[in-house]
Amino acid sequence: LSSCHMLWFLDFACRAGWRVDSYTDAAVGTMAKDAQGRLVVAHVQLRPVTRFDAAHAPSTEVLADLHHQAHAACFLANSVKTQIDCAPVLEVEGEGA
Template identity: 55%
Template sequence: MAEYTARITWQRQGEAFVDKRYSRRHDWLFDGGARVPASSSPHVVRVPLSDASAVDPEEAFVAALSSCHLLWFLDYASQAGWLVDDYVDDAVGVMAPNAQGRMAMTRVTLRPRVRFAGDKRPDSAEHERLHHAAHEACYIANSVRSEVLCEPSLVE
């Protein structure tokens, strides 16, 4: 078993707070030293109380799914002997009421575009197989109740 940690920090900075007019800007700190500026989503709390330039939890959720899928895909492609030149995923998450009527990330669609190099390149079926294997192995996708979709495309 492994544990993963993050420290989330926020300070009031002299704001009144009880009037609900306080900044939602905060920081995520990770054990490797990375500091990520974070905030509530401007879709949830309007600017200036949200910081649109910071990462919000909803974006982070989508990014975590996409990143996990990427890492497994690269591993499987490498094992199969395919030479991946680049991989770009414009992932999208949809926030909507779930079956219980609560707001939830109900669907995440991954749209990875992969460019392979070299003389030997996978056909569409092999490309799909690699993405299916990556999806099945992804720890994050295996951890959430949301539907997680993958719509890969090859880049020539």
């Protein structure tokens, strides 16, 4: 899920003219039993950290929109029943990041 989301995010960012300097994610998955008592991955939280230079950084609103687009396009996210949340972090080089 994390890699699929990242690839779509980078694609949409590139199409919009943004230059991403680095992208990391420390996704976390939570296991739980479903209604039938089977163990499943019930929740995944993506925690992408995206770094841009100060002269070319999007707003946090634009960053959030890029992540929404990536989530909507991610074929893996569209194929699973798991709840997926995204908690993006914007880092800007040269602004104390």
